[in-house]
Every structure is written in structure tokens, then in C-alpha cells.
């Protein structure tokens with residue numbers, strides 16, 4: 001937590017990371033195709049209520065939107081008669097961190113230099129040099145395709161999980177939310193500090209946004225417990241169902257603000273893999289949540305009135 | 316030397332069982348809350364049912380204590396010490412019950428599902444979802460845990476004082 005703070009996390013009631021965000025809600029309809037892999041209710045039921053949050057992976061909640069910033073989709077799926085499922089996904093294909101040691105070294109390398117107000121480039125470079133095993137993941141992410149906004153972006157679980165079927169069969173998987181909206185490349189040249197959020201608000205008011213939840217089953221050569229390793233392209237995939245998001249609200253009073261998207265809040269039928277990053281995330285989100293909940297919060301950059309005006313523009 | 320009878324067997328079993336559980340819990344709690352290591356989730360998963368077991372046992376134990384005979388302290392003990400003994404015992408019971416209740420309450424207020432056993436057996440929420448309350452109770456859980464730890468240390472110190480320095484029968488009455 002100290003390292004996150006020194007790396008420029010803002011505090012004041014905001015999430016210690018992914019600070020700039022907005023609440024959304026909708027539902028999830030299972031296709032039934034994943035029900036033989038997992039007994040989790042979400043893979044069997046229709047119209048499971050969902051609360052979610054889109055965010056930018058920034059420490060500062062008032063940072064201007066930028067095309068290259070990592071975007072996230074976090075979801076809380078709440079079947080009425082079964083335990084809930086929370087998941088947080090990011091848009092790069094891999095996580096260039098392997099374990100708790102890497103995480104702490106990384107945030108230390110991102111420490112803000114008081115002289116420049118930015119992380120010291122030499123430190124960041126040194127991190128790359130001393131962590132050669134992360135190079136391929138970092139390259140993968142630098143050269144990734146960047147879409148025009150949240151609505152046409154693909155979000156990955158990055159970490160692996162284990163699905164447990166009714167008969168006890170265990171299957172290692174990752175998953176991704178793949179947009180049903182047509183995908184366009186982002187240009188990112190705009191003077192608007194909140195253009196990504198403004199666009200999302202407009203898109204969702206235009207029509208409900210949808211994604212396929214696509215589950216990838218680990219192949220024989222895939223590394224399960226290391227999110228910095230990409231999986232083979234020809235792995236078997238299963239379309240588990242459709243996410244529909246039709247409503248958007250500011251974090252001020254929105255339904256996603258008072259919860260934390262701890263990736264280890266899992267229903268029966270989904271279990272953690274031995275990926276150490278999952279443990280780091282669970283512990284860190286818990287601490288971020290207890291710190292931020294005790295603080296007096298300043299208004300979110302994506303205010304209720306921003307949501308109103310973007311709505312007005314559309315209609 | 317005044318000679319006191321032992322506590323009933325049930326009281327003694329409960330006492331030592333809970334002593335082990337509480338010490339274990341204090342260390343599990345401290346370790347998990349300060350680590351992000353590969354065992355974080357496993358420790359939290361153990362912490363919840365063990366804490367609830369302590370709550371149940373503490374209530375049973377309080378019932379047992381109110382029903383059964385309590386060995387009076389030796390009458391050559393100074394009044395202040397006896398008063399301190401009674402007060403510290405009351406506090407120990409209070410914390411053994413309050414700490415797990417705060418743990419349960421804080422997770423309720425944080426909007427978390429609270430798995431007790433595996434992933435299917437969940438505890439019901441006992442407080443409304445309220446992040447400010449969650450944060451407050453989360454701090455209270457730490458403060459009360461440290462208070463309990465301090466009290467346990469004082470309790471062990473007092474027991475040894477009886478056994479080794481005063482050499483009266485108080486320590487033996489619980490063995």
C-alpha cells in the first residue's frame with residue numbers, strides 16, 4: 001500500500017488505483033454452453049442482475065483521459081438465489097507482473113520523483129532490466145491494438161481461475177469480455193479531458209452495450225499460474241453468455257462506489273488458481289477499500305451533471 | 316495457604332481450547348492483515364470460521380460460567396487485586412464476544428458475502444451495507460484485537476504470578 005501511495009495514488013476517498021471511473025448496471029444471460037464446465041449459477045441462469053464499473057488505471061481521479069491508459073471493466077453478478085461473483089478485467093492481453101515481489105518492485109519503480117512530479121525514467125528502465133522475464137509481456141502490451149473507447153474494448157481476466165463442474169471436474173481457464181459493438185481504432189487526439197467517459201455515456205444512452213463472456217480453456221502448453229504469459233491462440237473457447245449494460249451513473253451515490261471488486265469473491269463452481277497475483281489483489285483491494293471508505297471523498301471527475309449533459313446531447 | 320478446588324472439567328476444557336484458538340487467531344489475523352503472500356486467501360478463509368467458533372464457544376462458556384460454581388479467589392489476596400481479576404475476566408468475556416461480532420459486522424457493512432464454510436455456506440449479513448461503518452468497524456477490529464492481545468498477556472502474567480510467586484492454588488485450579 002505504501003508503494004502504491006508513493007507511486008502517486010491520490011487518496012481522499014478514491015480507489016488507490018483505477019481511481020477515475022463510473023458505475024454501470026445491467027444483466028447477464030447465460031448461453032448454457034459453459035454449464036458443463038462449471039456449476040456456478042451464473043452459467044445456468046437468465047437475466048442475472050449486474051452492477052459494474054468502468055475505470056481508467058490511474059492513481060489520480062482527475063487525470064485527463066488518454067488512449068493508452070489501461071481501461072478496466074469490473075463486475076458484480078448477483079444471481080437472486082446463489083452466491084455472487086465479482087470480477088475485475090483489464091484491456092491489455094497480459095499482466096506484466098508475475099508475483100508479489102514483481103508487484104512491489106514495480107510500484108517502487110513508479111515512485112513519484114518530487115523534483116519532476118513524475119516517476120523517474122531511470123528507475124522504470126532499471127525495473128525492465130532487472131525483470132527480463134516480464135519483457136515479452138510488456139512488449140505484448142505496448143503493441144496492443146487500442147480501440148476507440150470503453151464500448152468497443154475487450155477486457156481480459158488476465159489471472160487464471162479453475163472452473164468446477166457438477167461432477168467435480170476441474171478446468172483451468174481465463175476469460176474475456178468481447179464487445180458486440182463494432183470495433184474501431186482509437187485516435188485519441190482530442191482536447192477533452194473526459195472524452196472516453198463522455199463517449200461511453202453517449203454510447204450507453206444510445207443503446208444498451210453488449211459483450212460476450214468468452215471462456216478460454218487452458219491448453220496443454222499454457223502456463224496457468226503466471227498472468228504475464230500469454231496463452232496459445234488455438235485454445236478451445238466457450239461463449240458463456242451475454243452481458244448487457246443499459247444504465248450509467250456517476251460514482252457519486254452510484255451503486256459501485258461502496259464495494260470492492262475483489263477477484264476472490266467467487267461463487268461455488270469457480271475457484272482461484274494458484275496464481276499469486278490473485279492473492280496480492282485480494283489483500284490490496286481489501287486495504288484500499290478500508291482506507292478509502294474512512295476518508296471524506298471529493299466529487300468524482302465523472303459527475304452526475306456530466307452524465308446528464310451527455311444524455312441531453314444525445315437525445 | 317488456602318486451598319481451592321479445581322474448576323469443573325467442562326470449564327477447564329473450554330478454557331484451554333479457547334486459549335489456543337484465540338492465540339492462534341491473533342497471530343493469523345496479524346499475519347494475514349500484513350501480508351500479500353500466497354497464503355492470504357487461505358488465512359482469511361480460516362480466520363472467519365475459527366472466529367465464529369470462538370463466538371459460539373464464548374457464549375456457551377459464559378452460560379456455563381453463570382450456571383456452574385466459580386472458585387473464589389484466595390481470601391488473603393488484596394482487594395485491589397481481586398477487583399482487577401474480576402474486571403479483567405469480565406473484559407476477556409466481553410472481547411471474546413465483541414471481536415468476532417465486529418468481524419462479522421464489518422464484513423456485512425462492507426457489502427461482502429461472508430463464506431463460513433467452503434463457498435456455499437454463507438453467514439447472513441447483520442448490518443446494512445455502509446462503507447463508512449465498514450471502515451470504522453475495520454479499525455475497531457484491529458484496536459479490539461490488540462486490546463485482547465494485551466489482556467491475554469496480562470492474564471498469563473497474572474496466572475504465572477499466582478503459580479510461581481504467590482504459589483497459591485489459583486493456577487492449579489484451572490489445570
Ligand code: HEM
Nearest residue numbers: 015016017018053072074088089090157158260261288289
Ligand atoms: C498485480 C497487482 C495489482 C495491484 C497492486 C492492483 C491494485 C488495485 C487497487 C488498489 C485497486 C482499487 C481497489 C478498490 O479500492 O476497490 C484496483 C482496482 C482494480 N483492479 Fe487492480 N491491481 C493489480 C492487478 C490487477 C489485475 C491483474 C487486474 C485485471 C485483470 C486488475 C483489475 C482491476 C480492476 C478492474 C479494478 C477496478 C475495480 C473497480 O472499478 O472498482 N488489477 N487494483
Ligand code: HEM
Nearest residue numbers: 340341344345347348363366367369414415418419457460
Ligand atoms: C476472536 C475472534 C477474532 C480474533 C482474535 C481476530 C483477530 C484479528 C486480528 C488480530 C486481525 C488483524 C488486525 C490488523 O492487524 O489490522 C484481524 C483482521 C481481520 N479479521 Fe478478525 N478476529 C476475530 C474474529 C473475526 C471474525 C469472526 C471475522 C469475520 C467473520 C473476522 C474477519 C477479519 C477480517 C476480514 C480481517 C481483515 C483482513 C485484512 O485486512 O486483510 N475476524 N482479526
